[in-house]
Amino acid sequence: MPHHPVLGRRNESHKGEMMRIRPGRVSAALFILALGASACGSSSSDEGGAAVSESDSDDATPDNESEATVSGDITVLTNRTDLVDTVFKDYVTEFNESYPDVDVSFEAVTDYEGEVRIRMNTEDYGDVLLIPNSVSADQLPDFFEPLGTVDELGETYRFVTEQSVGGDVYGIAQTGNANGFVYNKAVWAEAGIDELPTSPEEFLADLQLIKDNTEATPLYTNYAAGWPLTQWESNRGSISNDPDYLTNMAKTDAPWTEGSDHFVIDSLLYDVVAAGLVEGDPTTTDWETSKVDLGTGAIATMPLGSWAIVQMEEAAANPDDIGYMPFPSQVDGTYYSTANGDYKVAINKNSGNKEAARAWLDFFIDDSGFAFDQGGISPRLDGENAPQLSGFTELGVEFVELAPPPAGEEGLTGEIDAEAEIGAFDAIYRQRIVDAARGQLDESKEDIFADLNSRWAAARAELGVN
Amino acid sequence: MQAIAVDGVGVAAPPRRRRARRFRRAAIPYIFLAVPLILLVTFTYIPVGNMFWYSLTDWDGLDKTKEFVGLDNYEDVLTRPELYGVFWVSLYYFVGAFVQLAVAMYFATILSFNTRFKTFFKGVIFFPYLINGVAVAFVFLYFFRPGGVLDSVLAAFGAEGLQRPWLGDRSTVNYSLASVSVWRYLGLNFVLFLGAIQSIPEHLYEAASIDGANRWNQFRYIIAPGIKPVVSLSFILAIAGAMSVFEIPYIMLGGANGSATFVIKTVDTAFKFNKVGLASAMAVVLLVLILIVTAVQRVLIPDEGGELV
Numbered sequence: 001m002p003h004h005p006v007l008g009r010r011n012e013s014h015k016g017e018m019m020r021i022r023p024g025r026v027s028a029a030l031f032i033l034a035l036g037a038s039a040c041g042s043s044s045s046d047e048g049g050a051a052v053s054e055s056d057s058d059d060a061t062p063d064n065e066s067e068a069t070v071s072g073d074i075t076v077l078t079n080r081t082d083l084v085d086t087v088f089k090d091y092v093t094e095f096n097e098s099y100p101d102v103d104v105s106f107e108a109v110t111d112y113e114g115e116v117r118i119r120m121n122t123e124d125y126g127d128v129l130l131i132p133n134s135v136s137a138d139q140l141p142d143f144f145e146p147l148g149t150v151d152e153l154g155e156t157y158r159f160v161t162e163q164s165v166g167g168d169v170y171g172i173a174q175t176g177n178a179n180g181f182v183y184n185k186a187v188w189a190e191a192g193i194d195e196l197p198t199s200p201e202e203f204l205a206d207l208q209l210i211k212d213n214t215e216a217t218p219l220y221t222n223y224a225a226g227w228p229l230t231q232w233e234s235n236r237g238s239i240s241n242d243p244d245y246l247t248n249m250a251k252t253d254a255p256w257t258e259g260s261d262h263f264v265i266d267s268l269l270y271d272v273v274a275a276g277l278v279e280g281d282p283t284t285t286d287w288e289t290s291k292v293d294l295g296t297g298a299i300a301t302m303p304l305g306s307w308a309i310v311q312m313e314e315a316a317a318n319p320d321d322i323g324y325m326p327f328p329s330q331v332d333g334t335y336y337s338t339a340n341g342d343y344k345v346a347i348n349k350n351s352g353n354k355e356a357a358r359a360w361l362d363f364f365i366d367d368s369g370f371a372f373d374q375g376g377i378s379p380r381l382d383g384e385n386a387p388q389l390s391g392f393t394e395l396g397v398e399f400v401e402l403a404p405p406p407a408g409e410e411g412l413t414g415e416i417d418a419e420a421e422i423g424a425f426d427a428i429y430r431q432r433i434v435d436a437a438r439g440q441l442d443e444s445k446e447d448i449f450a451d452l453n454s455r456w457a458a459a460r461a462e463l464g465v466n
Numbered sequence: 467m468q469a470i471a472v473d474g475v476g477v478a479a480p481p482r483r484r485r486a487r488r489f490r491r492a493a494i495p496y497i498f499l500a501v502p503l504i505l506l507v508t509f510t511y512i513p514v515g516n517m518f519w520y521s522l523t524d525w526d527g528l529d530k531t532k533e534f535v536g537l538d539n540y541e542d543v544l545t546r547p548e549l550y551g552v553f554w555v556s557l558y559y560f561v562g563a564f565v566q567l568a569v570a571m572y573f574a575t576i577l578s579f580n581t582r583f584k585t586f587f588k589g590v591i592f593f594p595y596l597i598n599g600v601a602v603a604f605v606f607l608y609f610f611r612p613g614g615v616l617d618s619v620l621a622a623f624g625a626e627g628l629q630r631p632w633l634g635d636r637s638t639v640n641y642s643l644a645s646v647s648v649w650r651y652l653g654l655n656f657v658l659f660l661g662a663i664q665s666i667p668e669h670l671y672e673a674a675s676i677d678g679a680n681r682w683n684q685f686r687y688i689i690a691p692g693i694k695p696v697v698s699l700s701f702i703l704a705i706a707g708a709m710s711v712f713e714i715p716y717i718m719l720g721g722a723n724g725s726a727t728f729v730i731k732t733v734d735t736a737f738k739f740n741k742v743g744l745a746s747a748m749a750v751v752l753l754v755l756i757l758i759v760t761a762v763q764r765v766l767i768p769d770e771g772g773e774l775v
Contacts, residue, residue, distance in 0.1 A: 117527060117528055118527070120528055121527075121528065135528065139528060139529060223722065224719065224722070226720050280612050280631065280634075281611060281612045281631035281633065281634035282634060283631070283633040283719055283722060284611035284612065284634065418740070423738065426738050428722075428734070428738075431722045431723070435636075435723060438634075440634075440635070440636045440723065440724075
């Protein structure tokens with residue numbers, strides 16, 4: 001079930017569906033200053049014959065004779081249907097102060113994953129776009145322009161290896177996500193809990209307290225929407241604090257073994273549902289309503305990436321009630337949270353305006369303030385993380401970044417996942433666990449894990465992985 | 467012949483020109499036909515041809531190269547229970563389709579006689595078919611959810627004991643979904659039957675009632691044989707429809723909780739698991755099955771054009 005065939009190498013948040021927010025804060029003068037600096041840098045370094053000939057070939061704006069400036073029309077594909085007419089417009093205004101001759105237009109795509117992948121069979125998929133999660137590593141050079149080497153860009157940016165192959169980077173993360181659970185602080189306090197759980201057992205006990213002492217649904221699965229269930233997957237790595245977790249996963253026949261990250265994550269999901277600590281009928285859940293319900297305290301907890309915090313705050317009457325906790329598991333008394341890049345911004349290989357496209361990409365990543373506005377981890381190593389993650393700092397949570405697999409094994413874990421039709425980032429896999437836990441399937445937790453292991457082993461054998 | 471006669475009137479044209487005009491006349495129907503044919507070929511036959519080709523490859527929907535794998539995909543479809551097993555789900559819709567045809571026939575017959583508020587009831591029955599499928603799915607999502615309309619109605623009649631998570635419970639989920647399908651498509655069958663019934667000449671009923679035939683006799687000996695071709699067409703559509711159910715379970719549940727049909731499975735295979743080759747093979751298998759059903763039906767119920775005329 002290879003929805004995201006690239007376990008680990010790909011980012012997993014299905015933002016298209018979830019992001020419904022309007023971050024009020026637009027980046028300030030600081031960014032404009034920074035922009036001035038970096039714009040000069042990038043335009044002087046990237047300039048040359050290429051710029052002129054590229055824009056010539058694409059009937060750019062009449063100004064393209066002015067050699068000092070990059071010019072042309074570019075189309076930017078984005079998953080943020082909610083921001084495209086507001087925040088992004090402001091970004092363009094800012095961008096045009098340095099690049100007055102570049103005309104940026106946006107195409108917001110609701111079903112980003114599905115539509116863009118199909119469009120990529122043509123040459124017309126925008127000039128700047130987000131790499132769909134389902135593109136595999138070996139396909140990157142067929143569709144995208146290399147942006148630089150891993151070594152070079154790795155000095156400035158995080159998550160560069162997530163969309164790279166052969167030492168070249170093809171996309172830079174638009175923002176970064178930590179993983180864990182969004183929760184309503186007021187409800188947790190009302191239930192009499194004053195310390196966050198440090199183990200799955202404590203987590204279950206706390207949810208039970210919430211069930212007993214409050215009116216709230218202790219944990220909301222969002223089963224019907226499907227994709228929220230995939231958010232559990234993003235916690236892999238958090239439990240073991242092992243950056244090589246995914247690489248090693250490709251080397252075992254039984255990833256669902258007692259103590260492994262997948263075992264712990266899926267067991268917790270199973271146990272929470274089996275103990276009746278979730279909504280009454282998971283099949284009729286509704287994502288949009290769940291955001292409001294978390295704010296009002298009708299829902300106590302939801303497993304979601306940190307990208308969701310801003311949206312929850314917006315939907316809440318009192319944004320201060322919204323908190324974020326890491327996965328309930330510690331290594332030597334420390335919480336770890338897997339951090340990964342969101343969608344990676346890339347340039348279409350067939351673009352006629354690569355110069356202008358690159359200028360926008362650099363501006364968007366470095367100077368727009370997008371990641372900060374959206375409550376994320378800055379894609380820049382020297383960037384400032386959003387205030388929404390300050391709770392993590394107080395808890396002393398450390399971020400784990402999954403290490404890239406060794407050369408030649410890029411995307412291998414994902415390939416096995418695809419061959420086994422498990423679908424680490426597909427809802428079906430965890431819907432099955434929920435169904436079994438609430439007694440709708442004749443399977444125990446052990447049965448499911450045994451089946452997953454045998455499919456995993458069979459897929460490894462089929463692909464000839466040692 | 468007609469063309470020559472018309473042309474021949476008036477001044478005699480030289481034979482060469484006449485032949486050219488004749489040719490033009492003969493070509494006109496084909497020129498008109500060309501437009502729909504080009505559209506049909508472009509948007510139906512070429513894509514279907516491509517689908518056959520994809521079904522023989524391991525294409526993932528994006529890769530620049532498509533590796534030929536022969537009939538491997540077909541072997542997968544026919545040997546893997548998680549792929550062909552979902553046809554069992556179609557049985558619910560199949561049974562539902564029979565209920566739907568019976569109910570539609572019942573209402574069509576009643577409303578073809580002089581019933582009070584006839585037009586109003588016709589509208590009521592046909593209306594669901596006009597509503598967008600997505601809207602229908604959402605309406606019923608709220609209808610079936612715990613504490614939703616259905617549960618409230620049951621409670622109003624003191625039948626709280628029957629309340630259950632209609633979509634959350636594996637034993638009821640497919641009945642619930644099939645009943646939505648019946649509700650939605652009833653109107654179409656109804657209108658087809660009603661149209662056929664109304665095309666039966668009035669004097670047959672008069673003659674029958676003079677001979678002392680009651681309503682049941684009229685239905686049995688006049689209406690039923692009169693609408694036989696439409697009924698047999700409806701059966702084909704119902705069976706083909708039951709095999710290719712998609713919209714309602716996909717929008718309401720995304721195929722979760724055991725509601726996945728063969729088409730949902732196909733879509734998931736193509737767009738979630740990116741196995742376009744395998745999914746194409748599944749689509750071809752479905753196409754072949756529907757063709758077989760249609761053929762069998764044509765043999766069992768030959769199209770006799772109605773015995774009344």
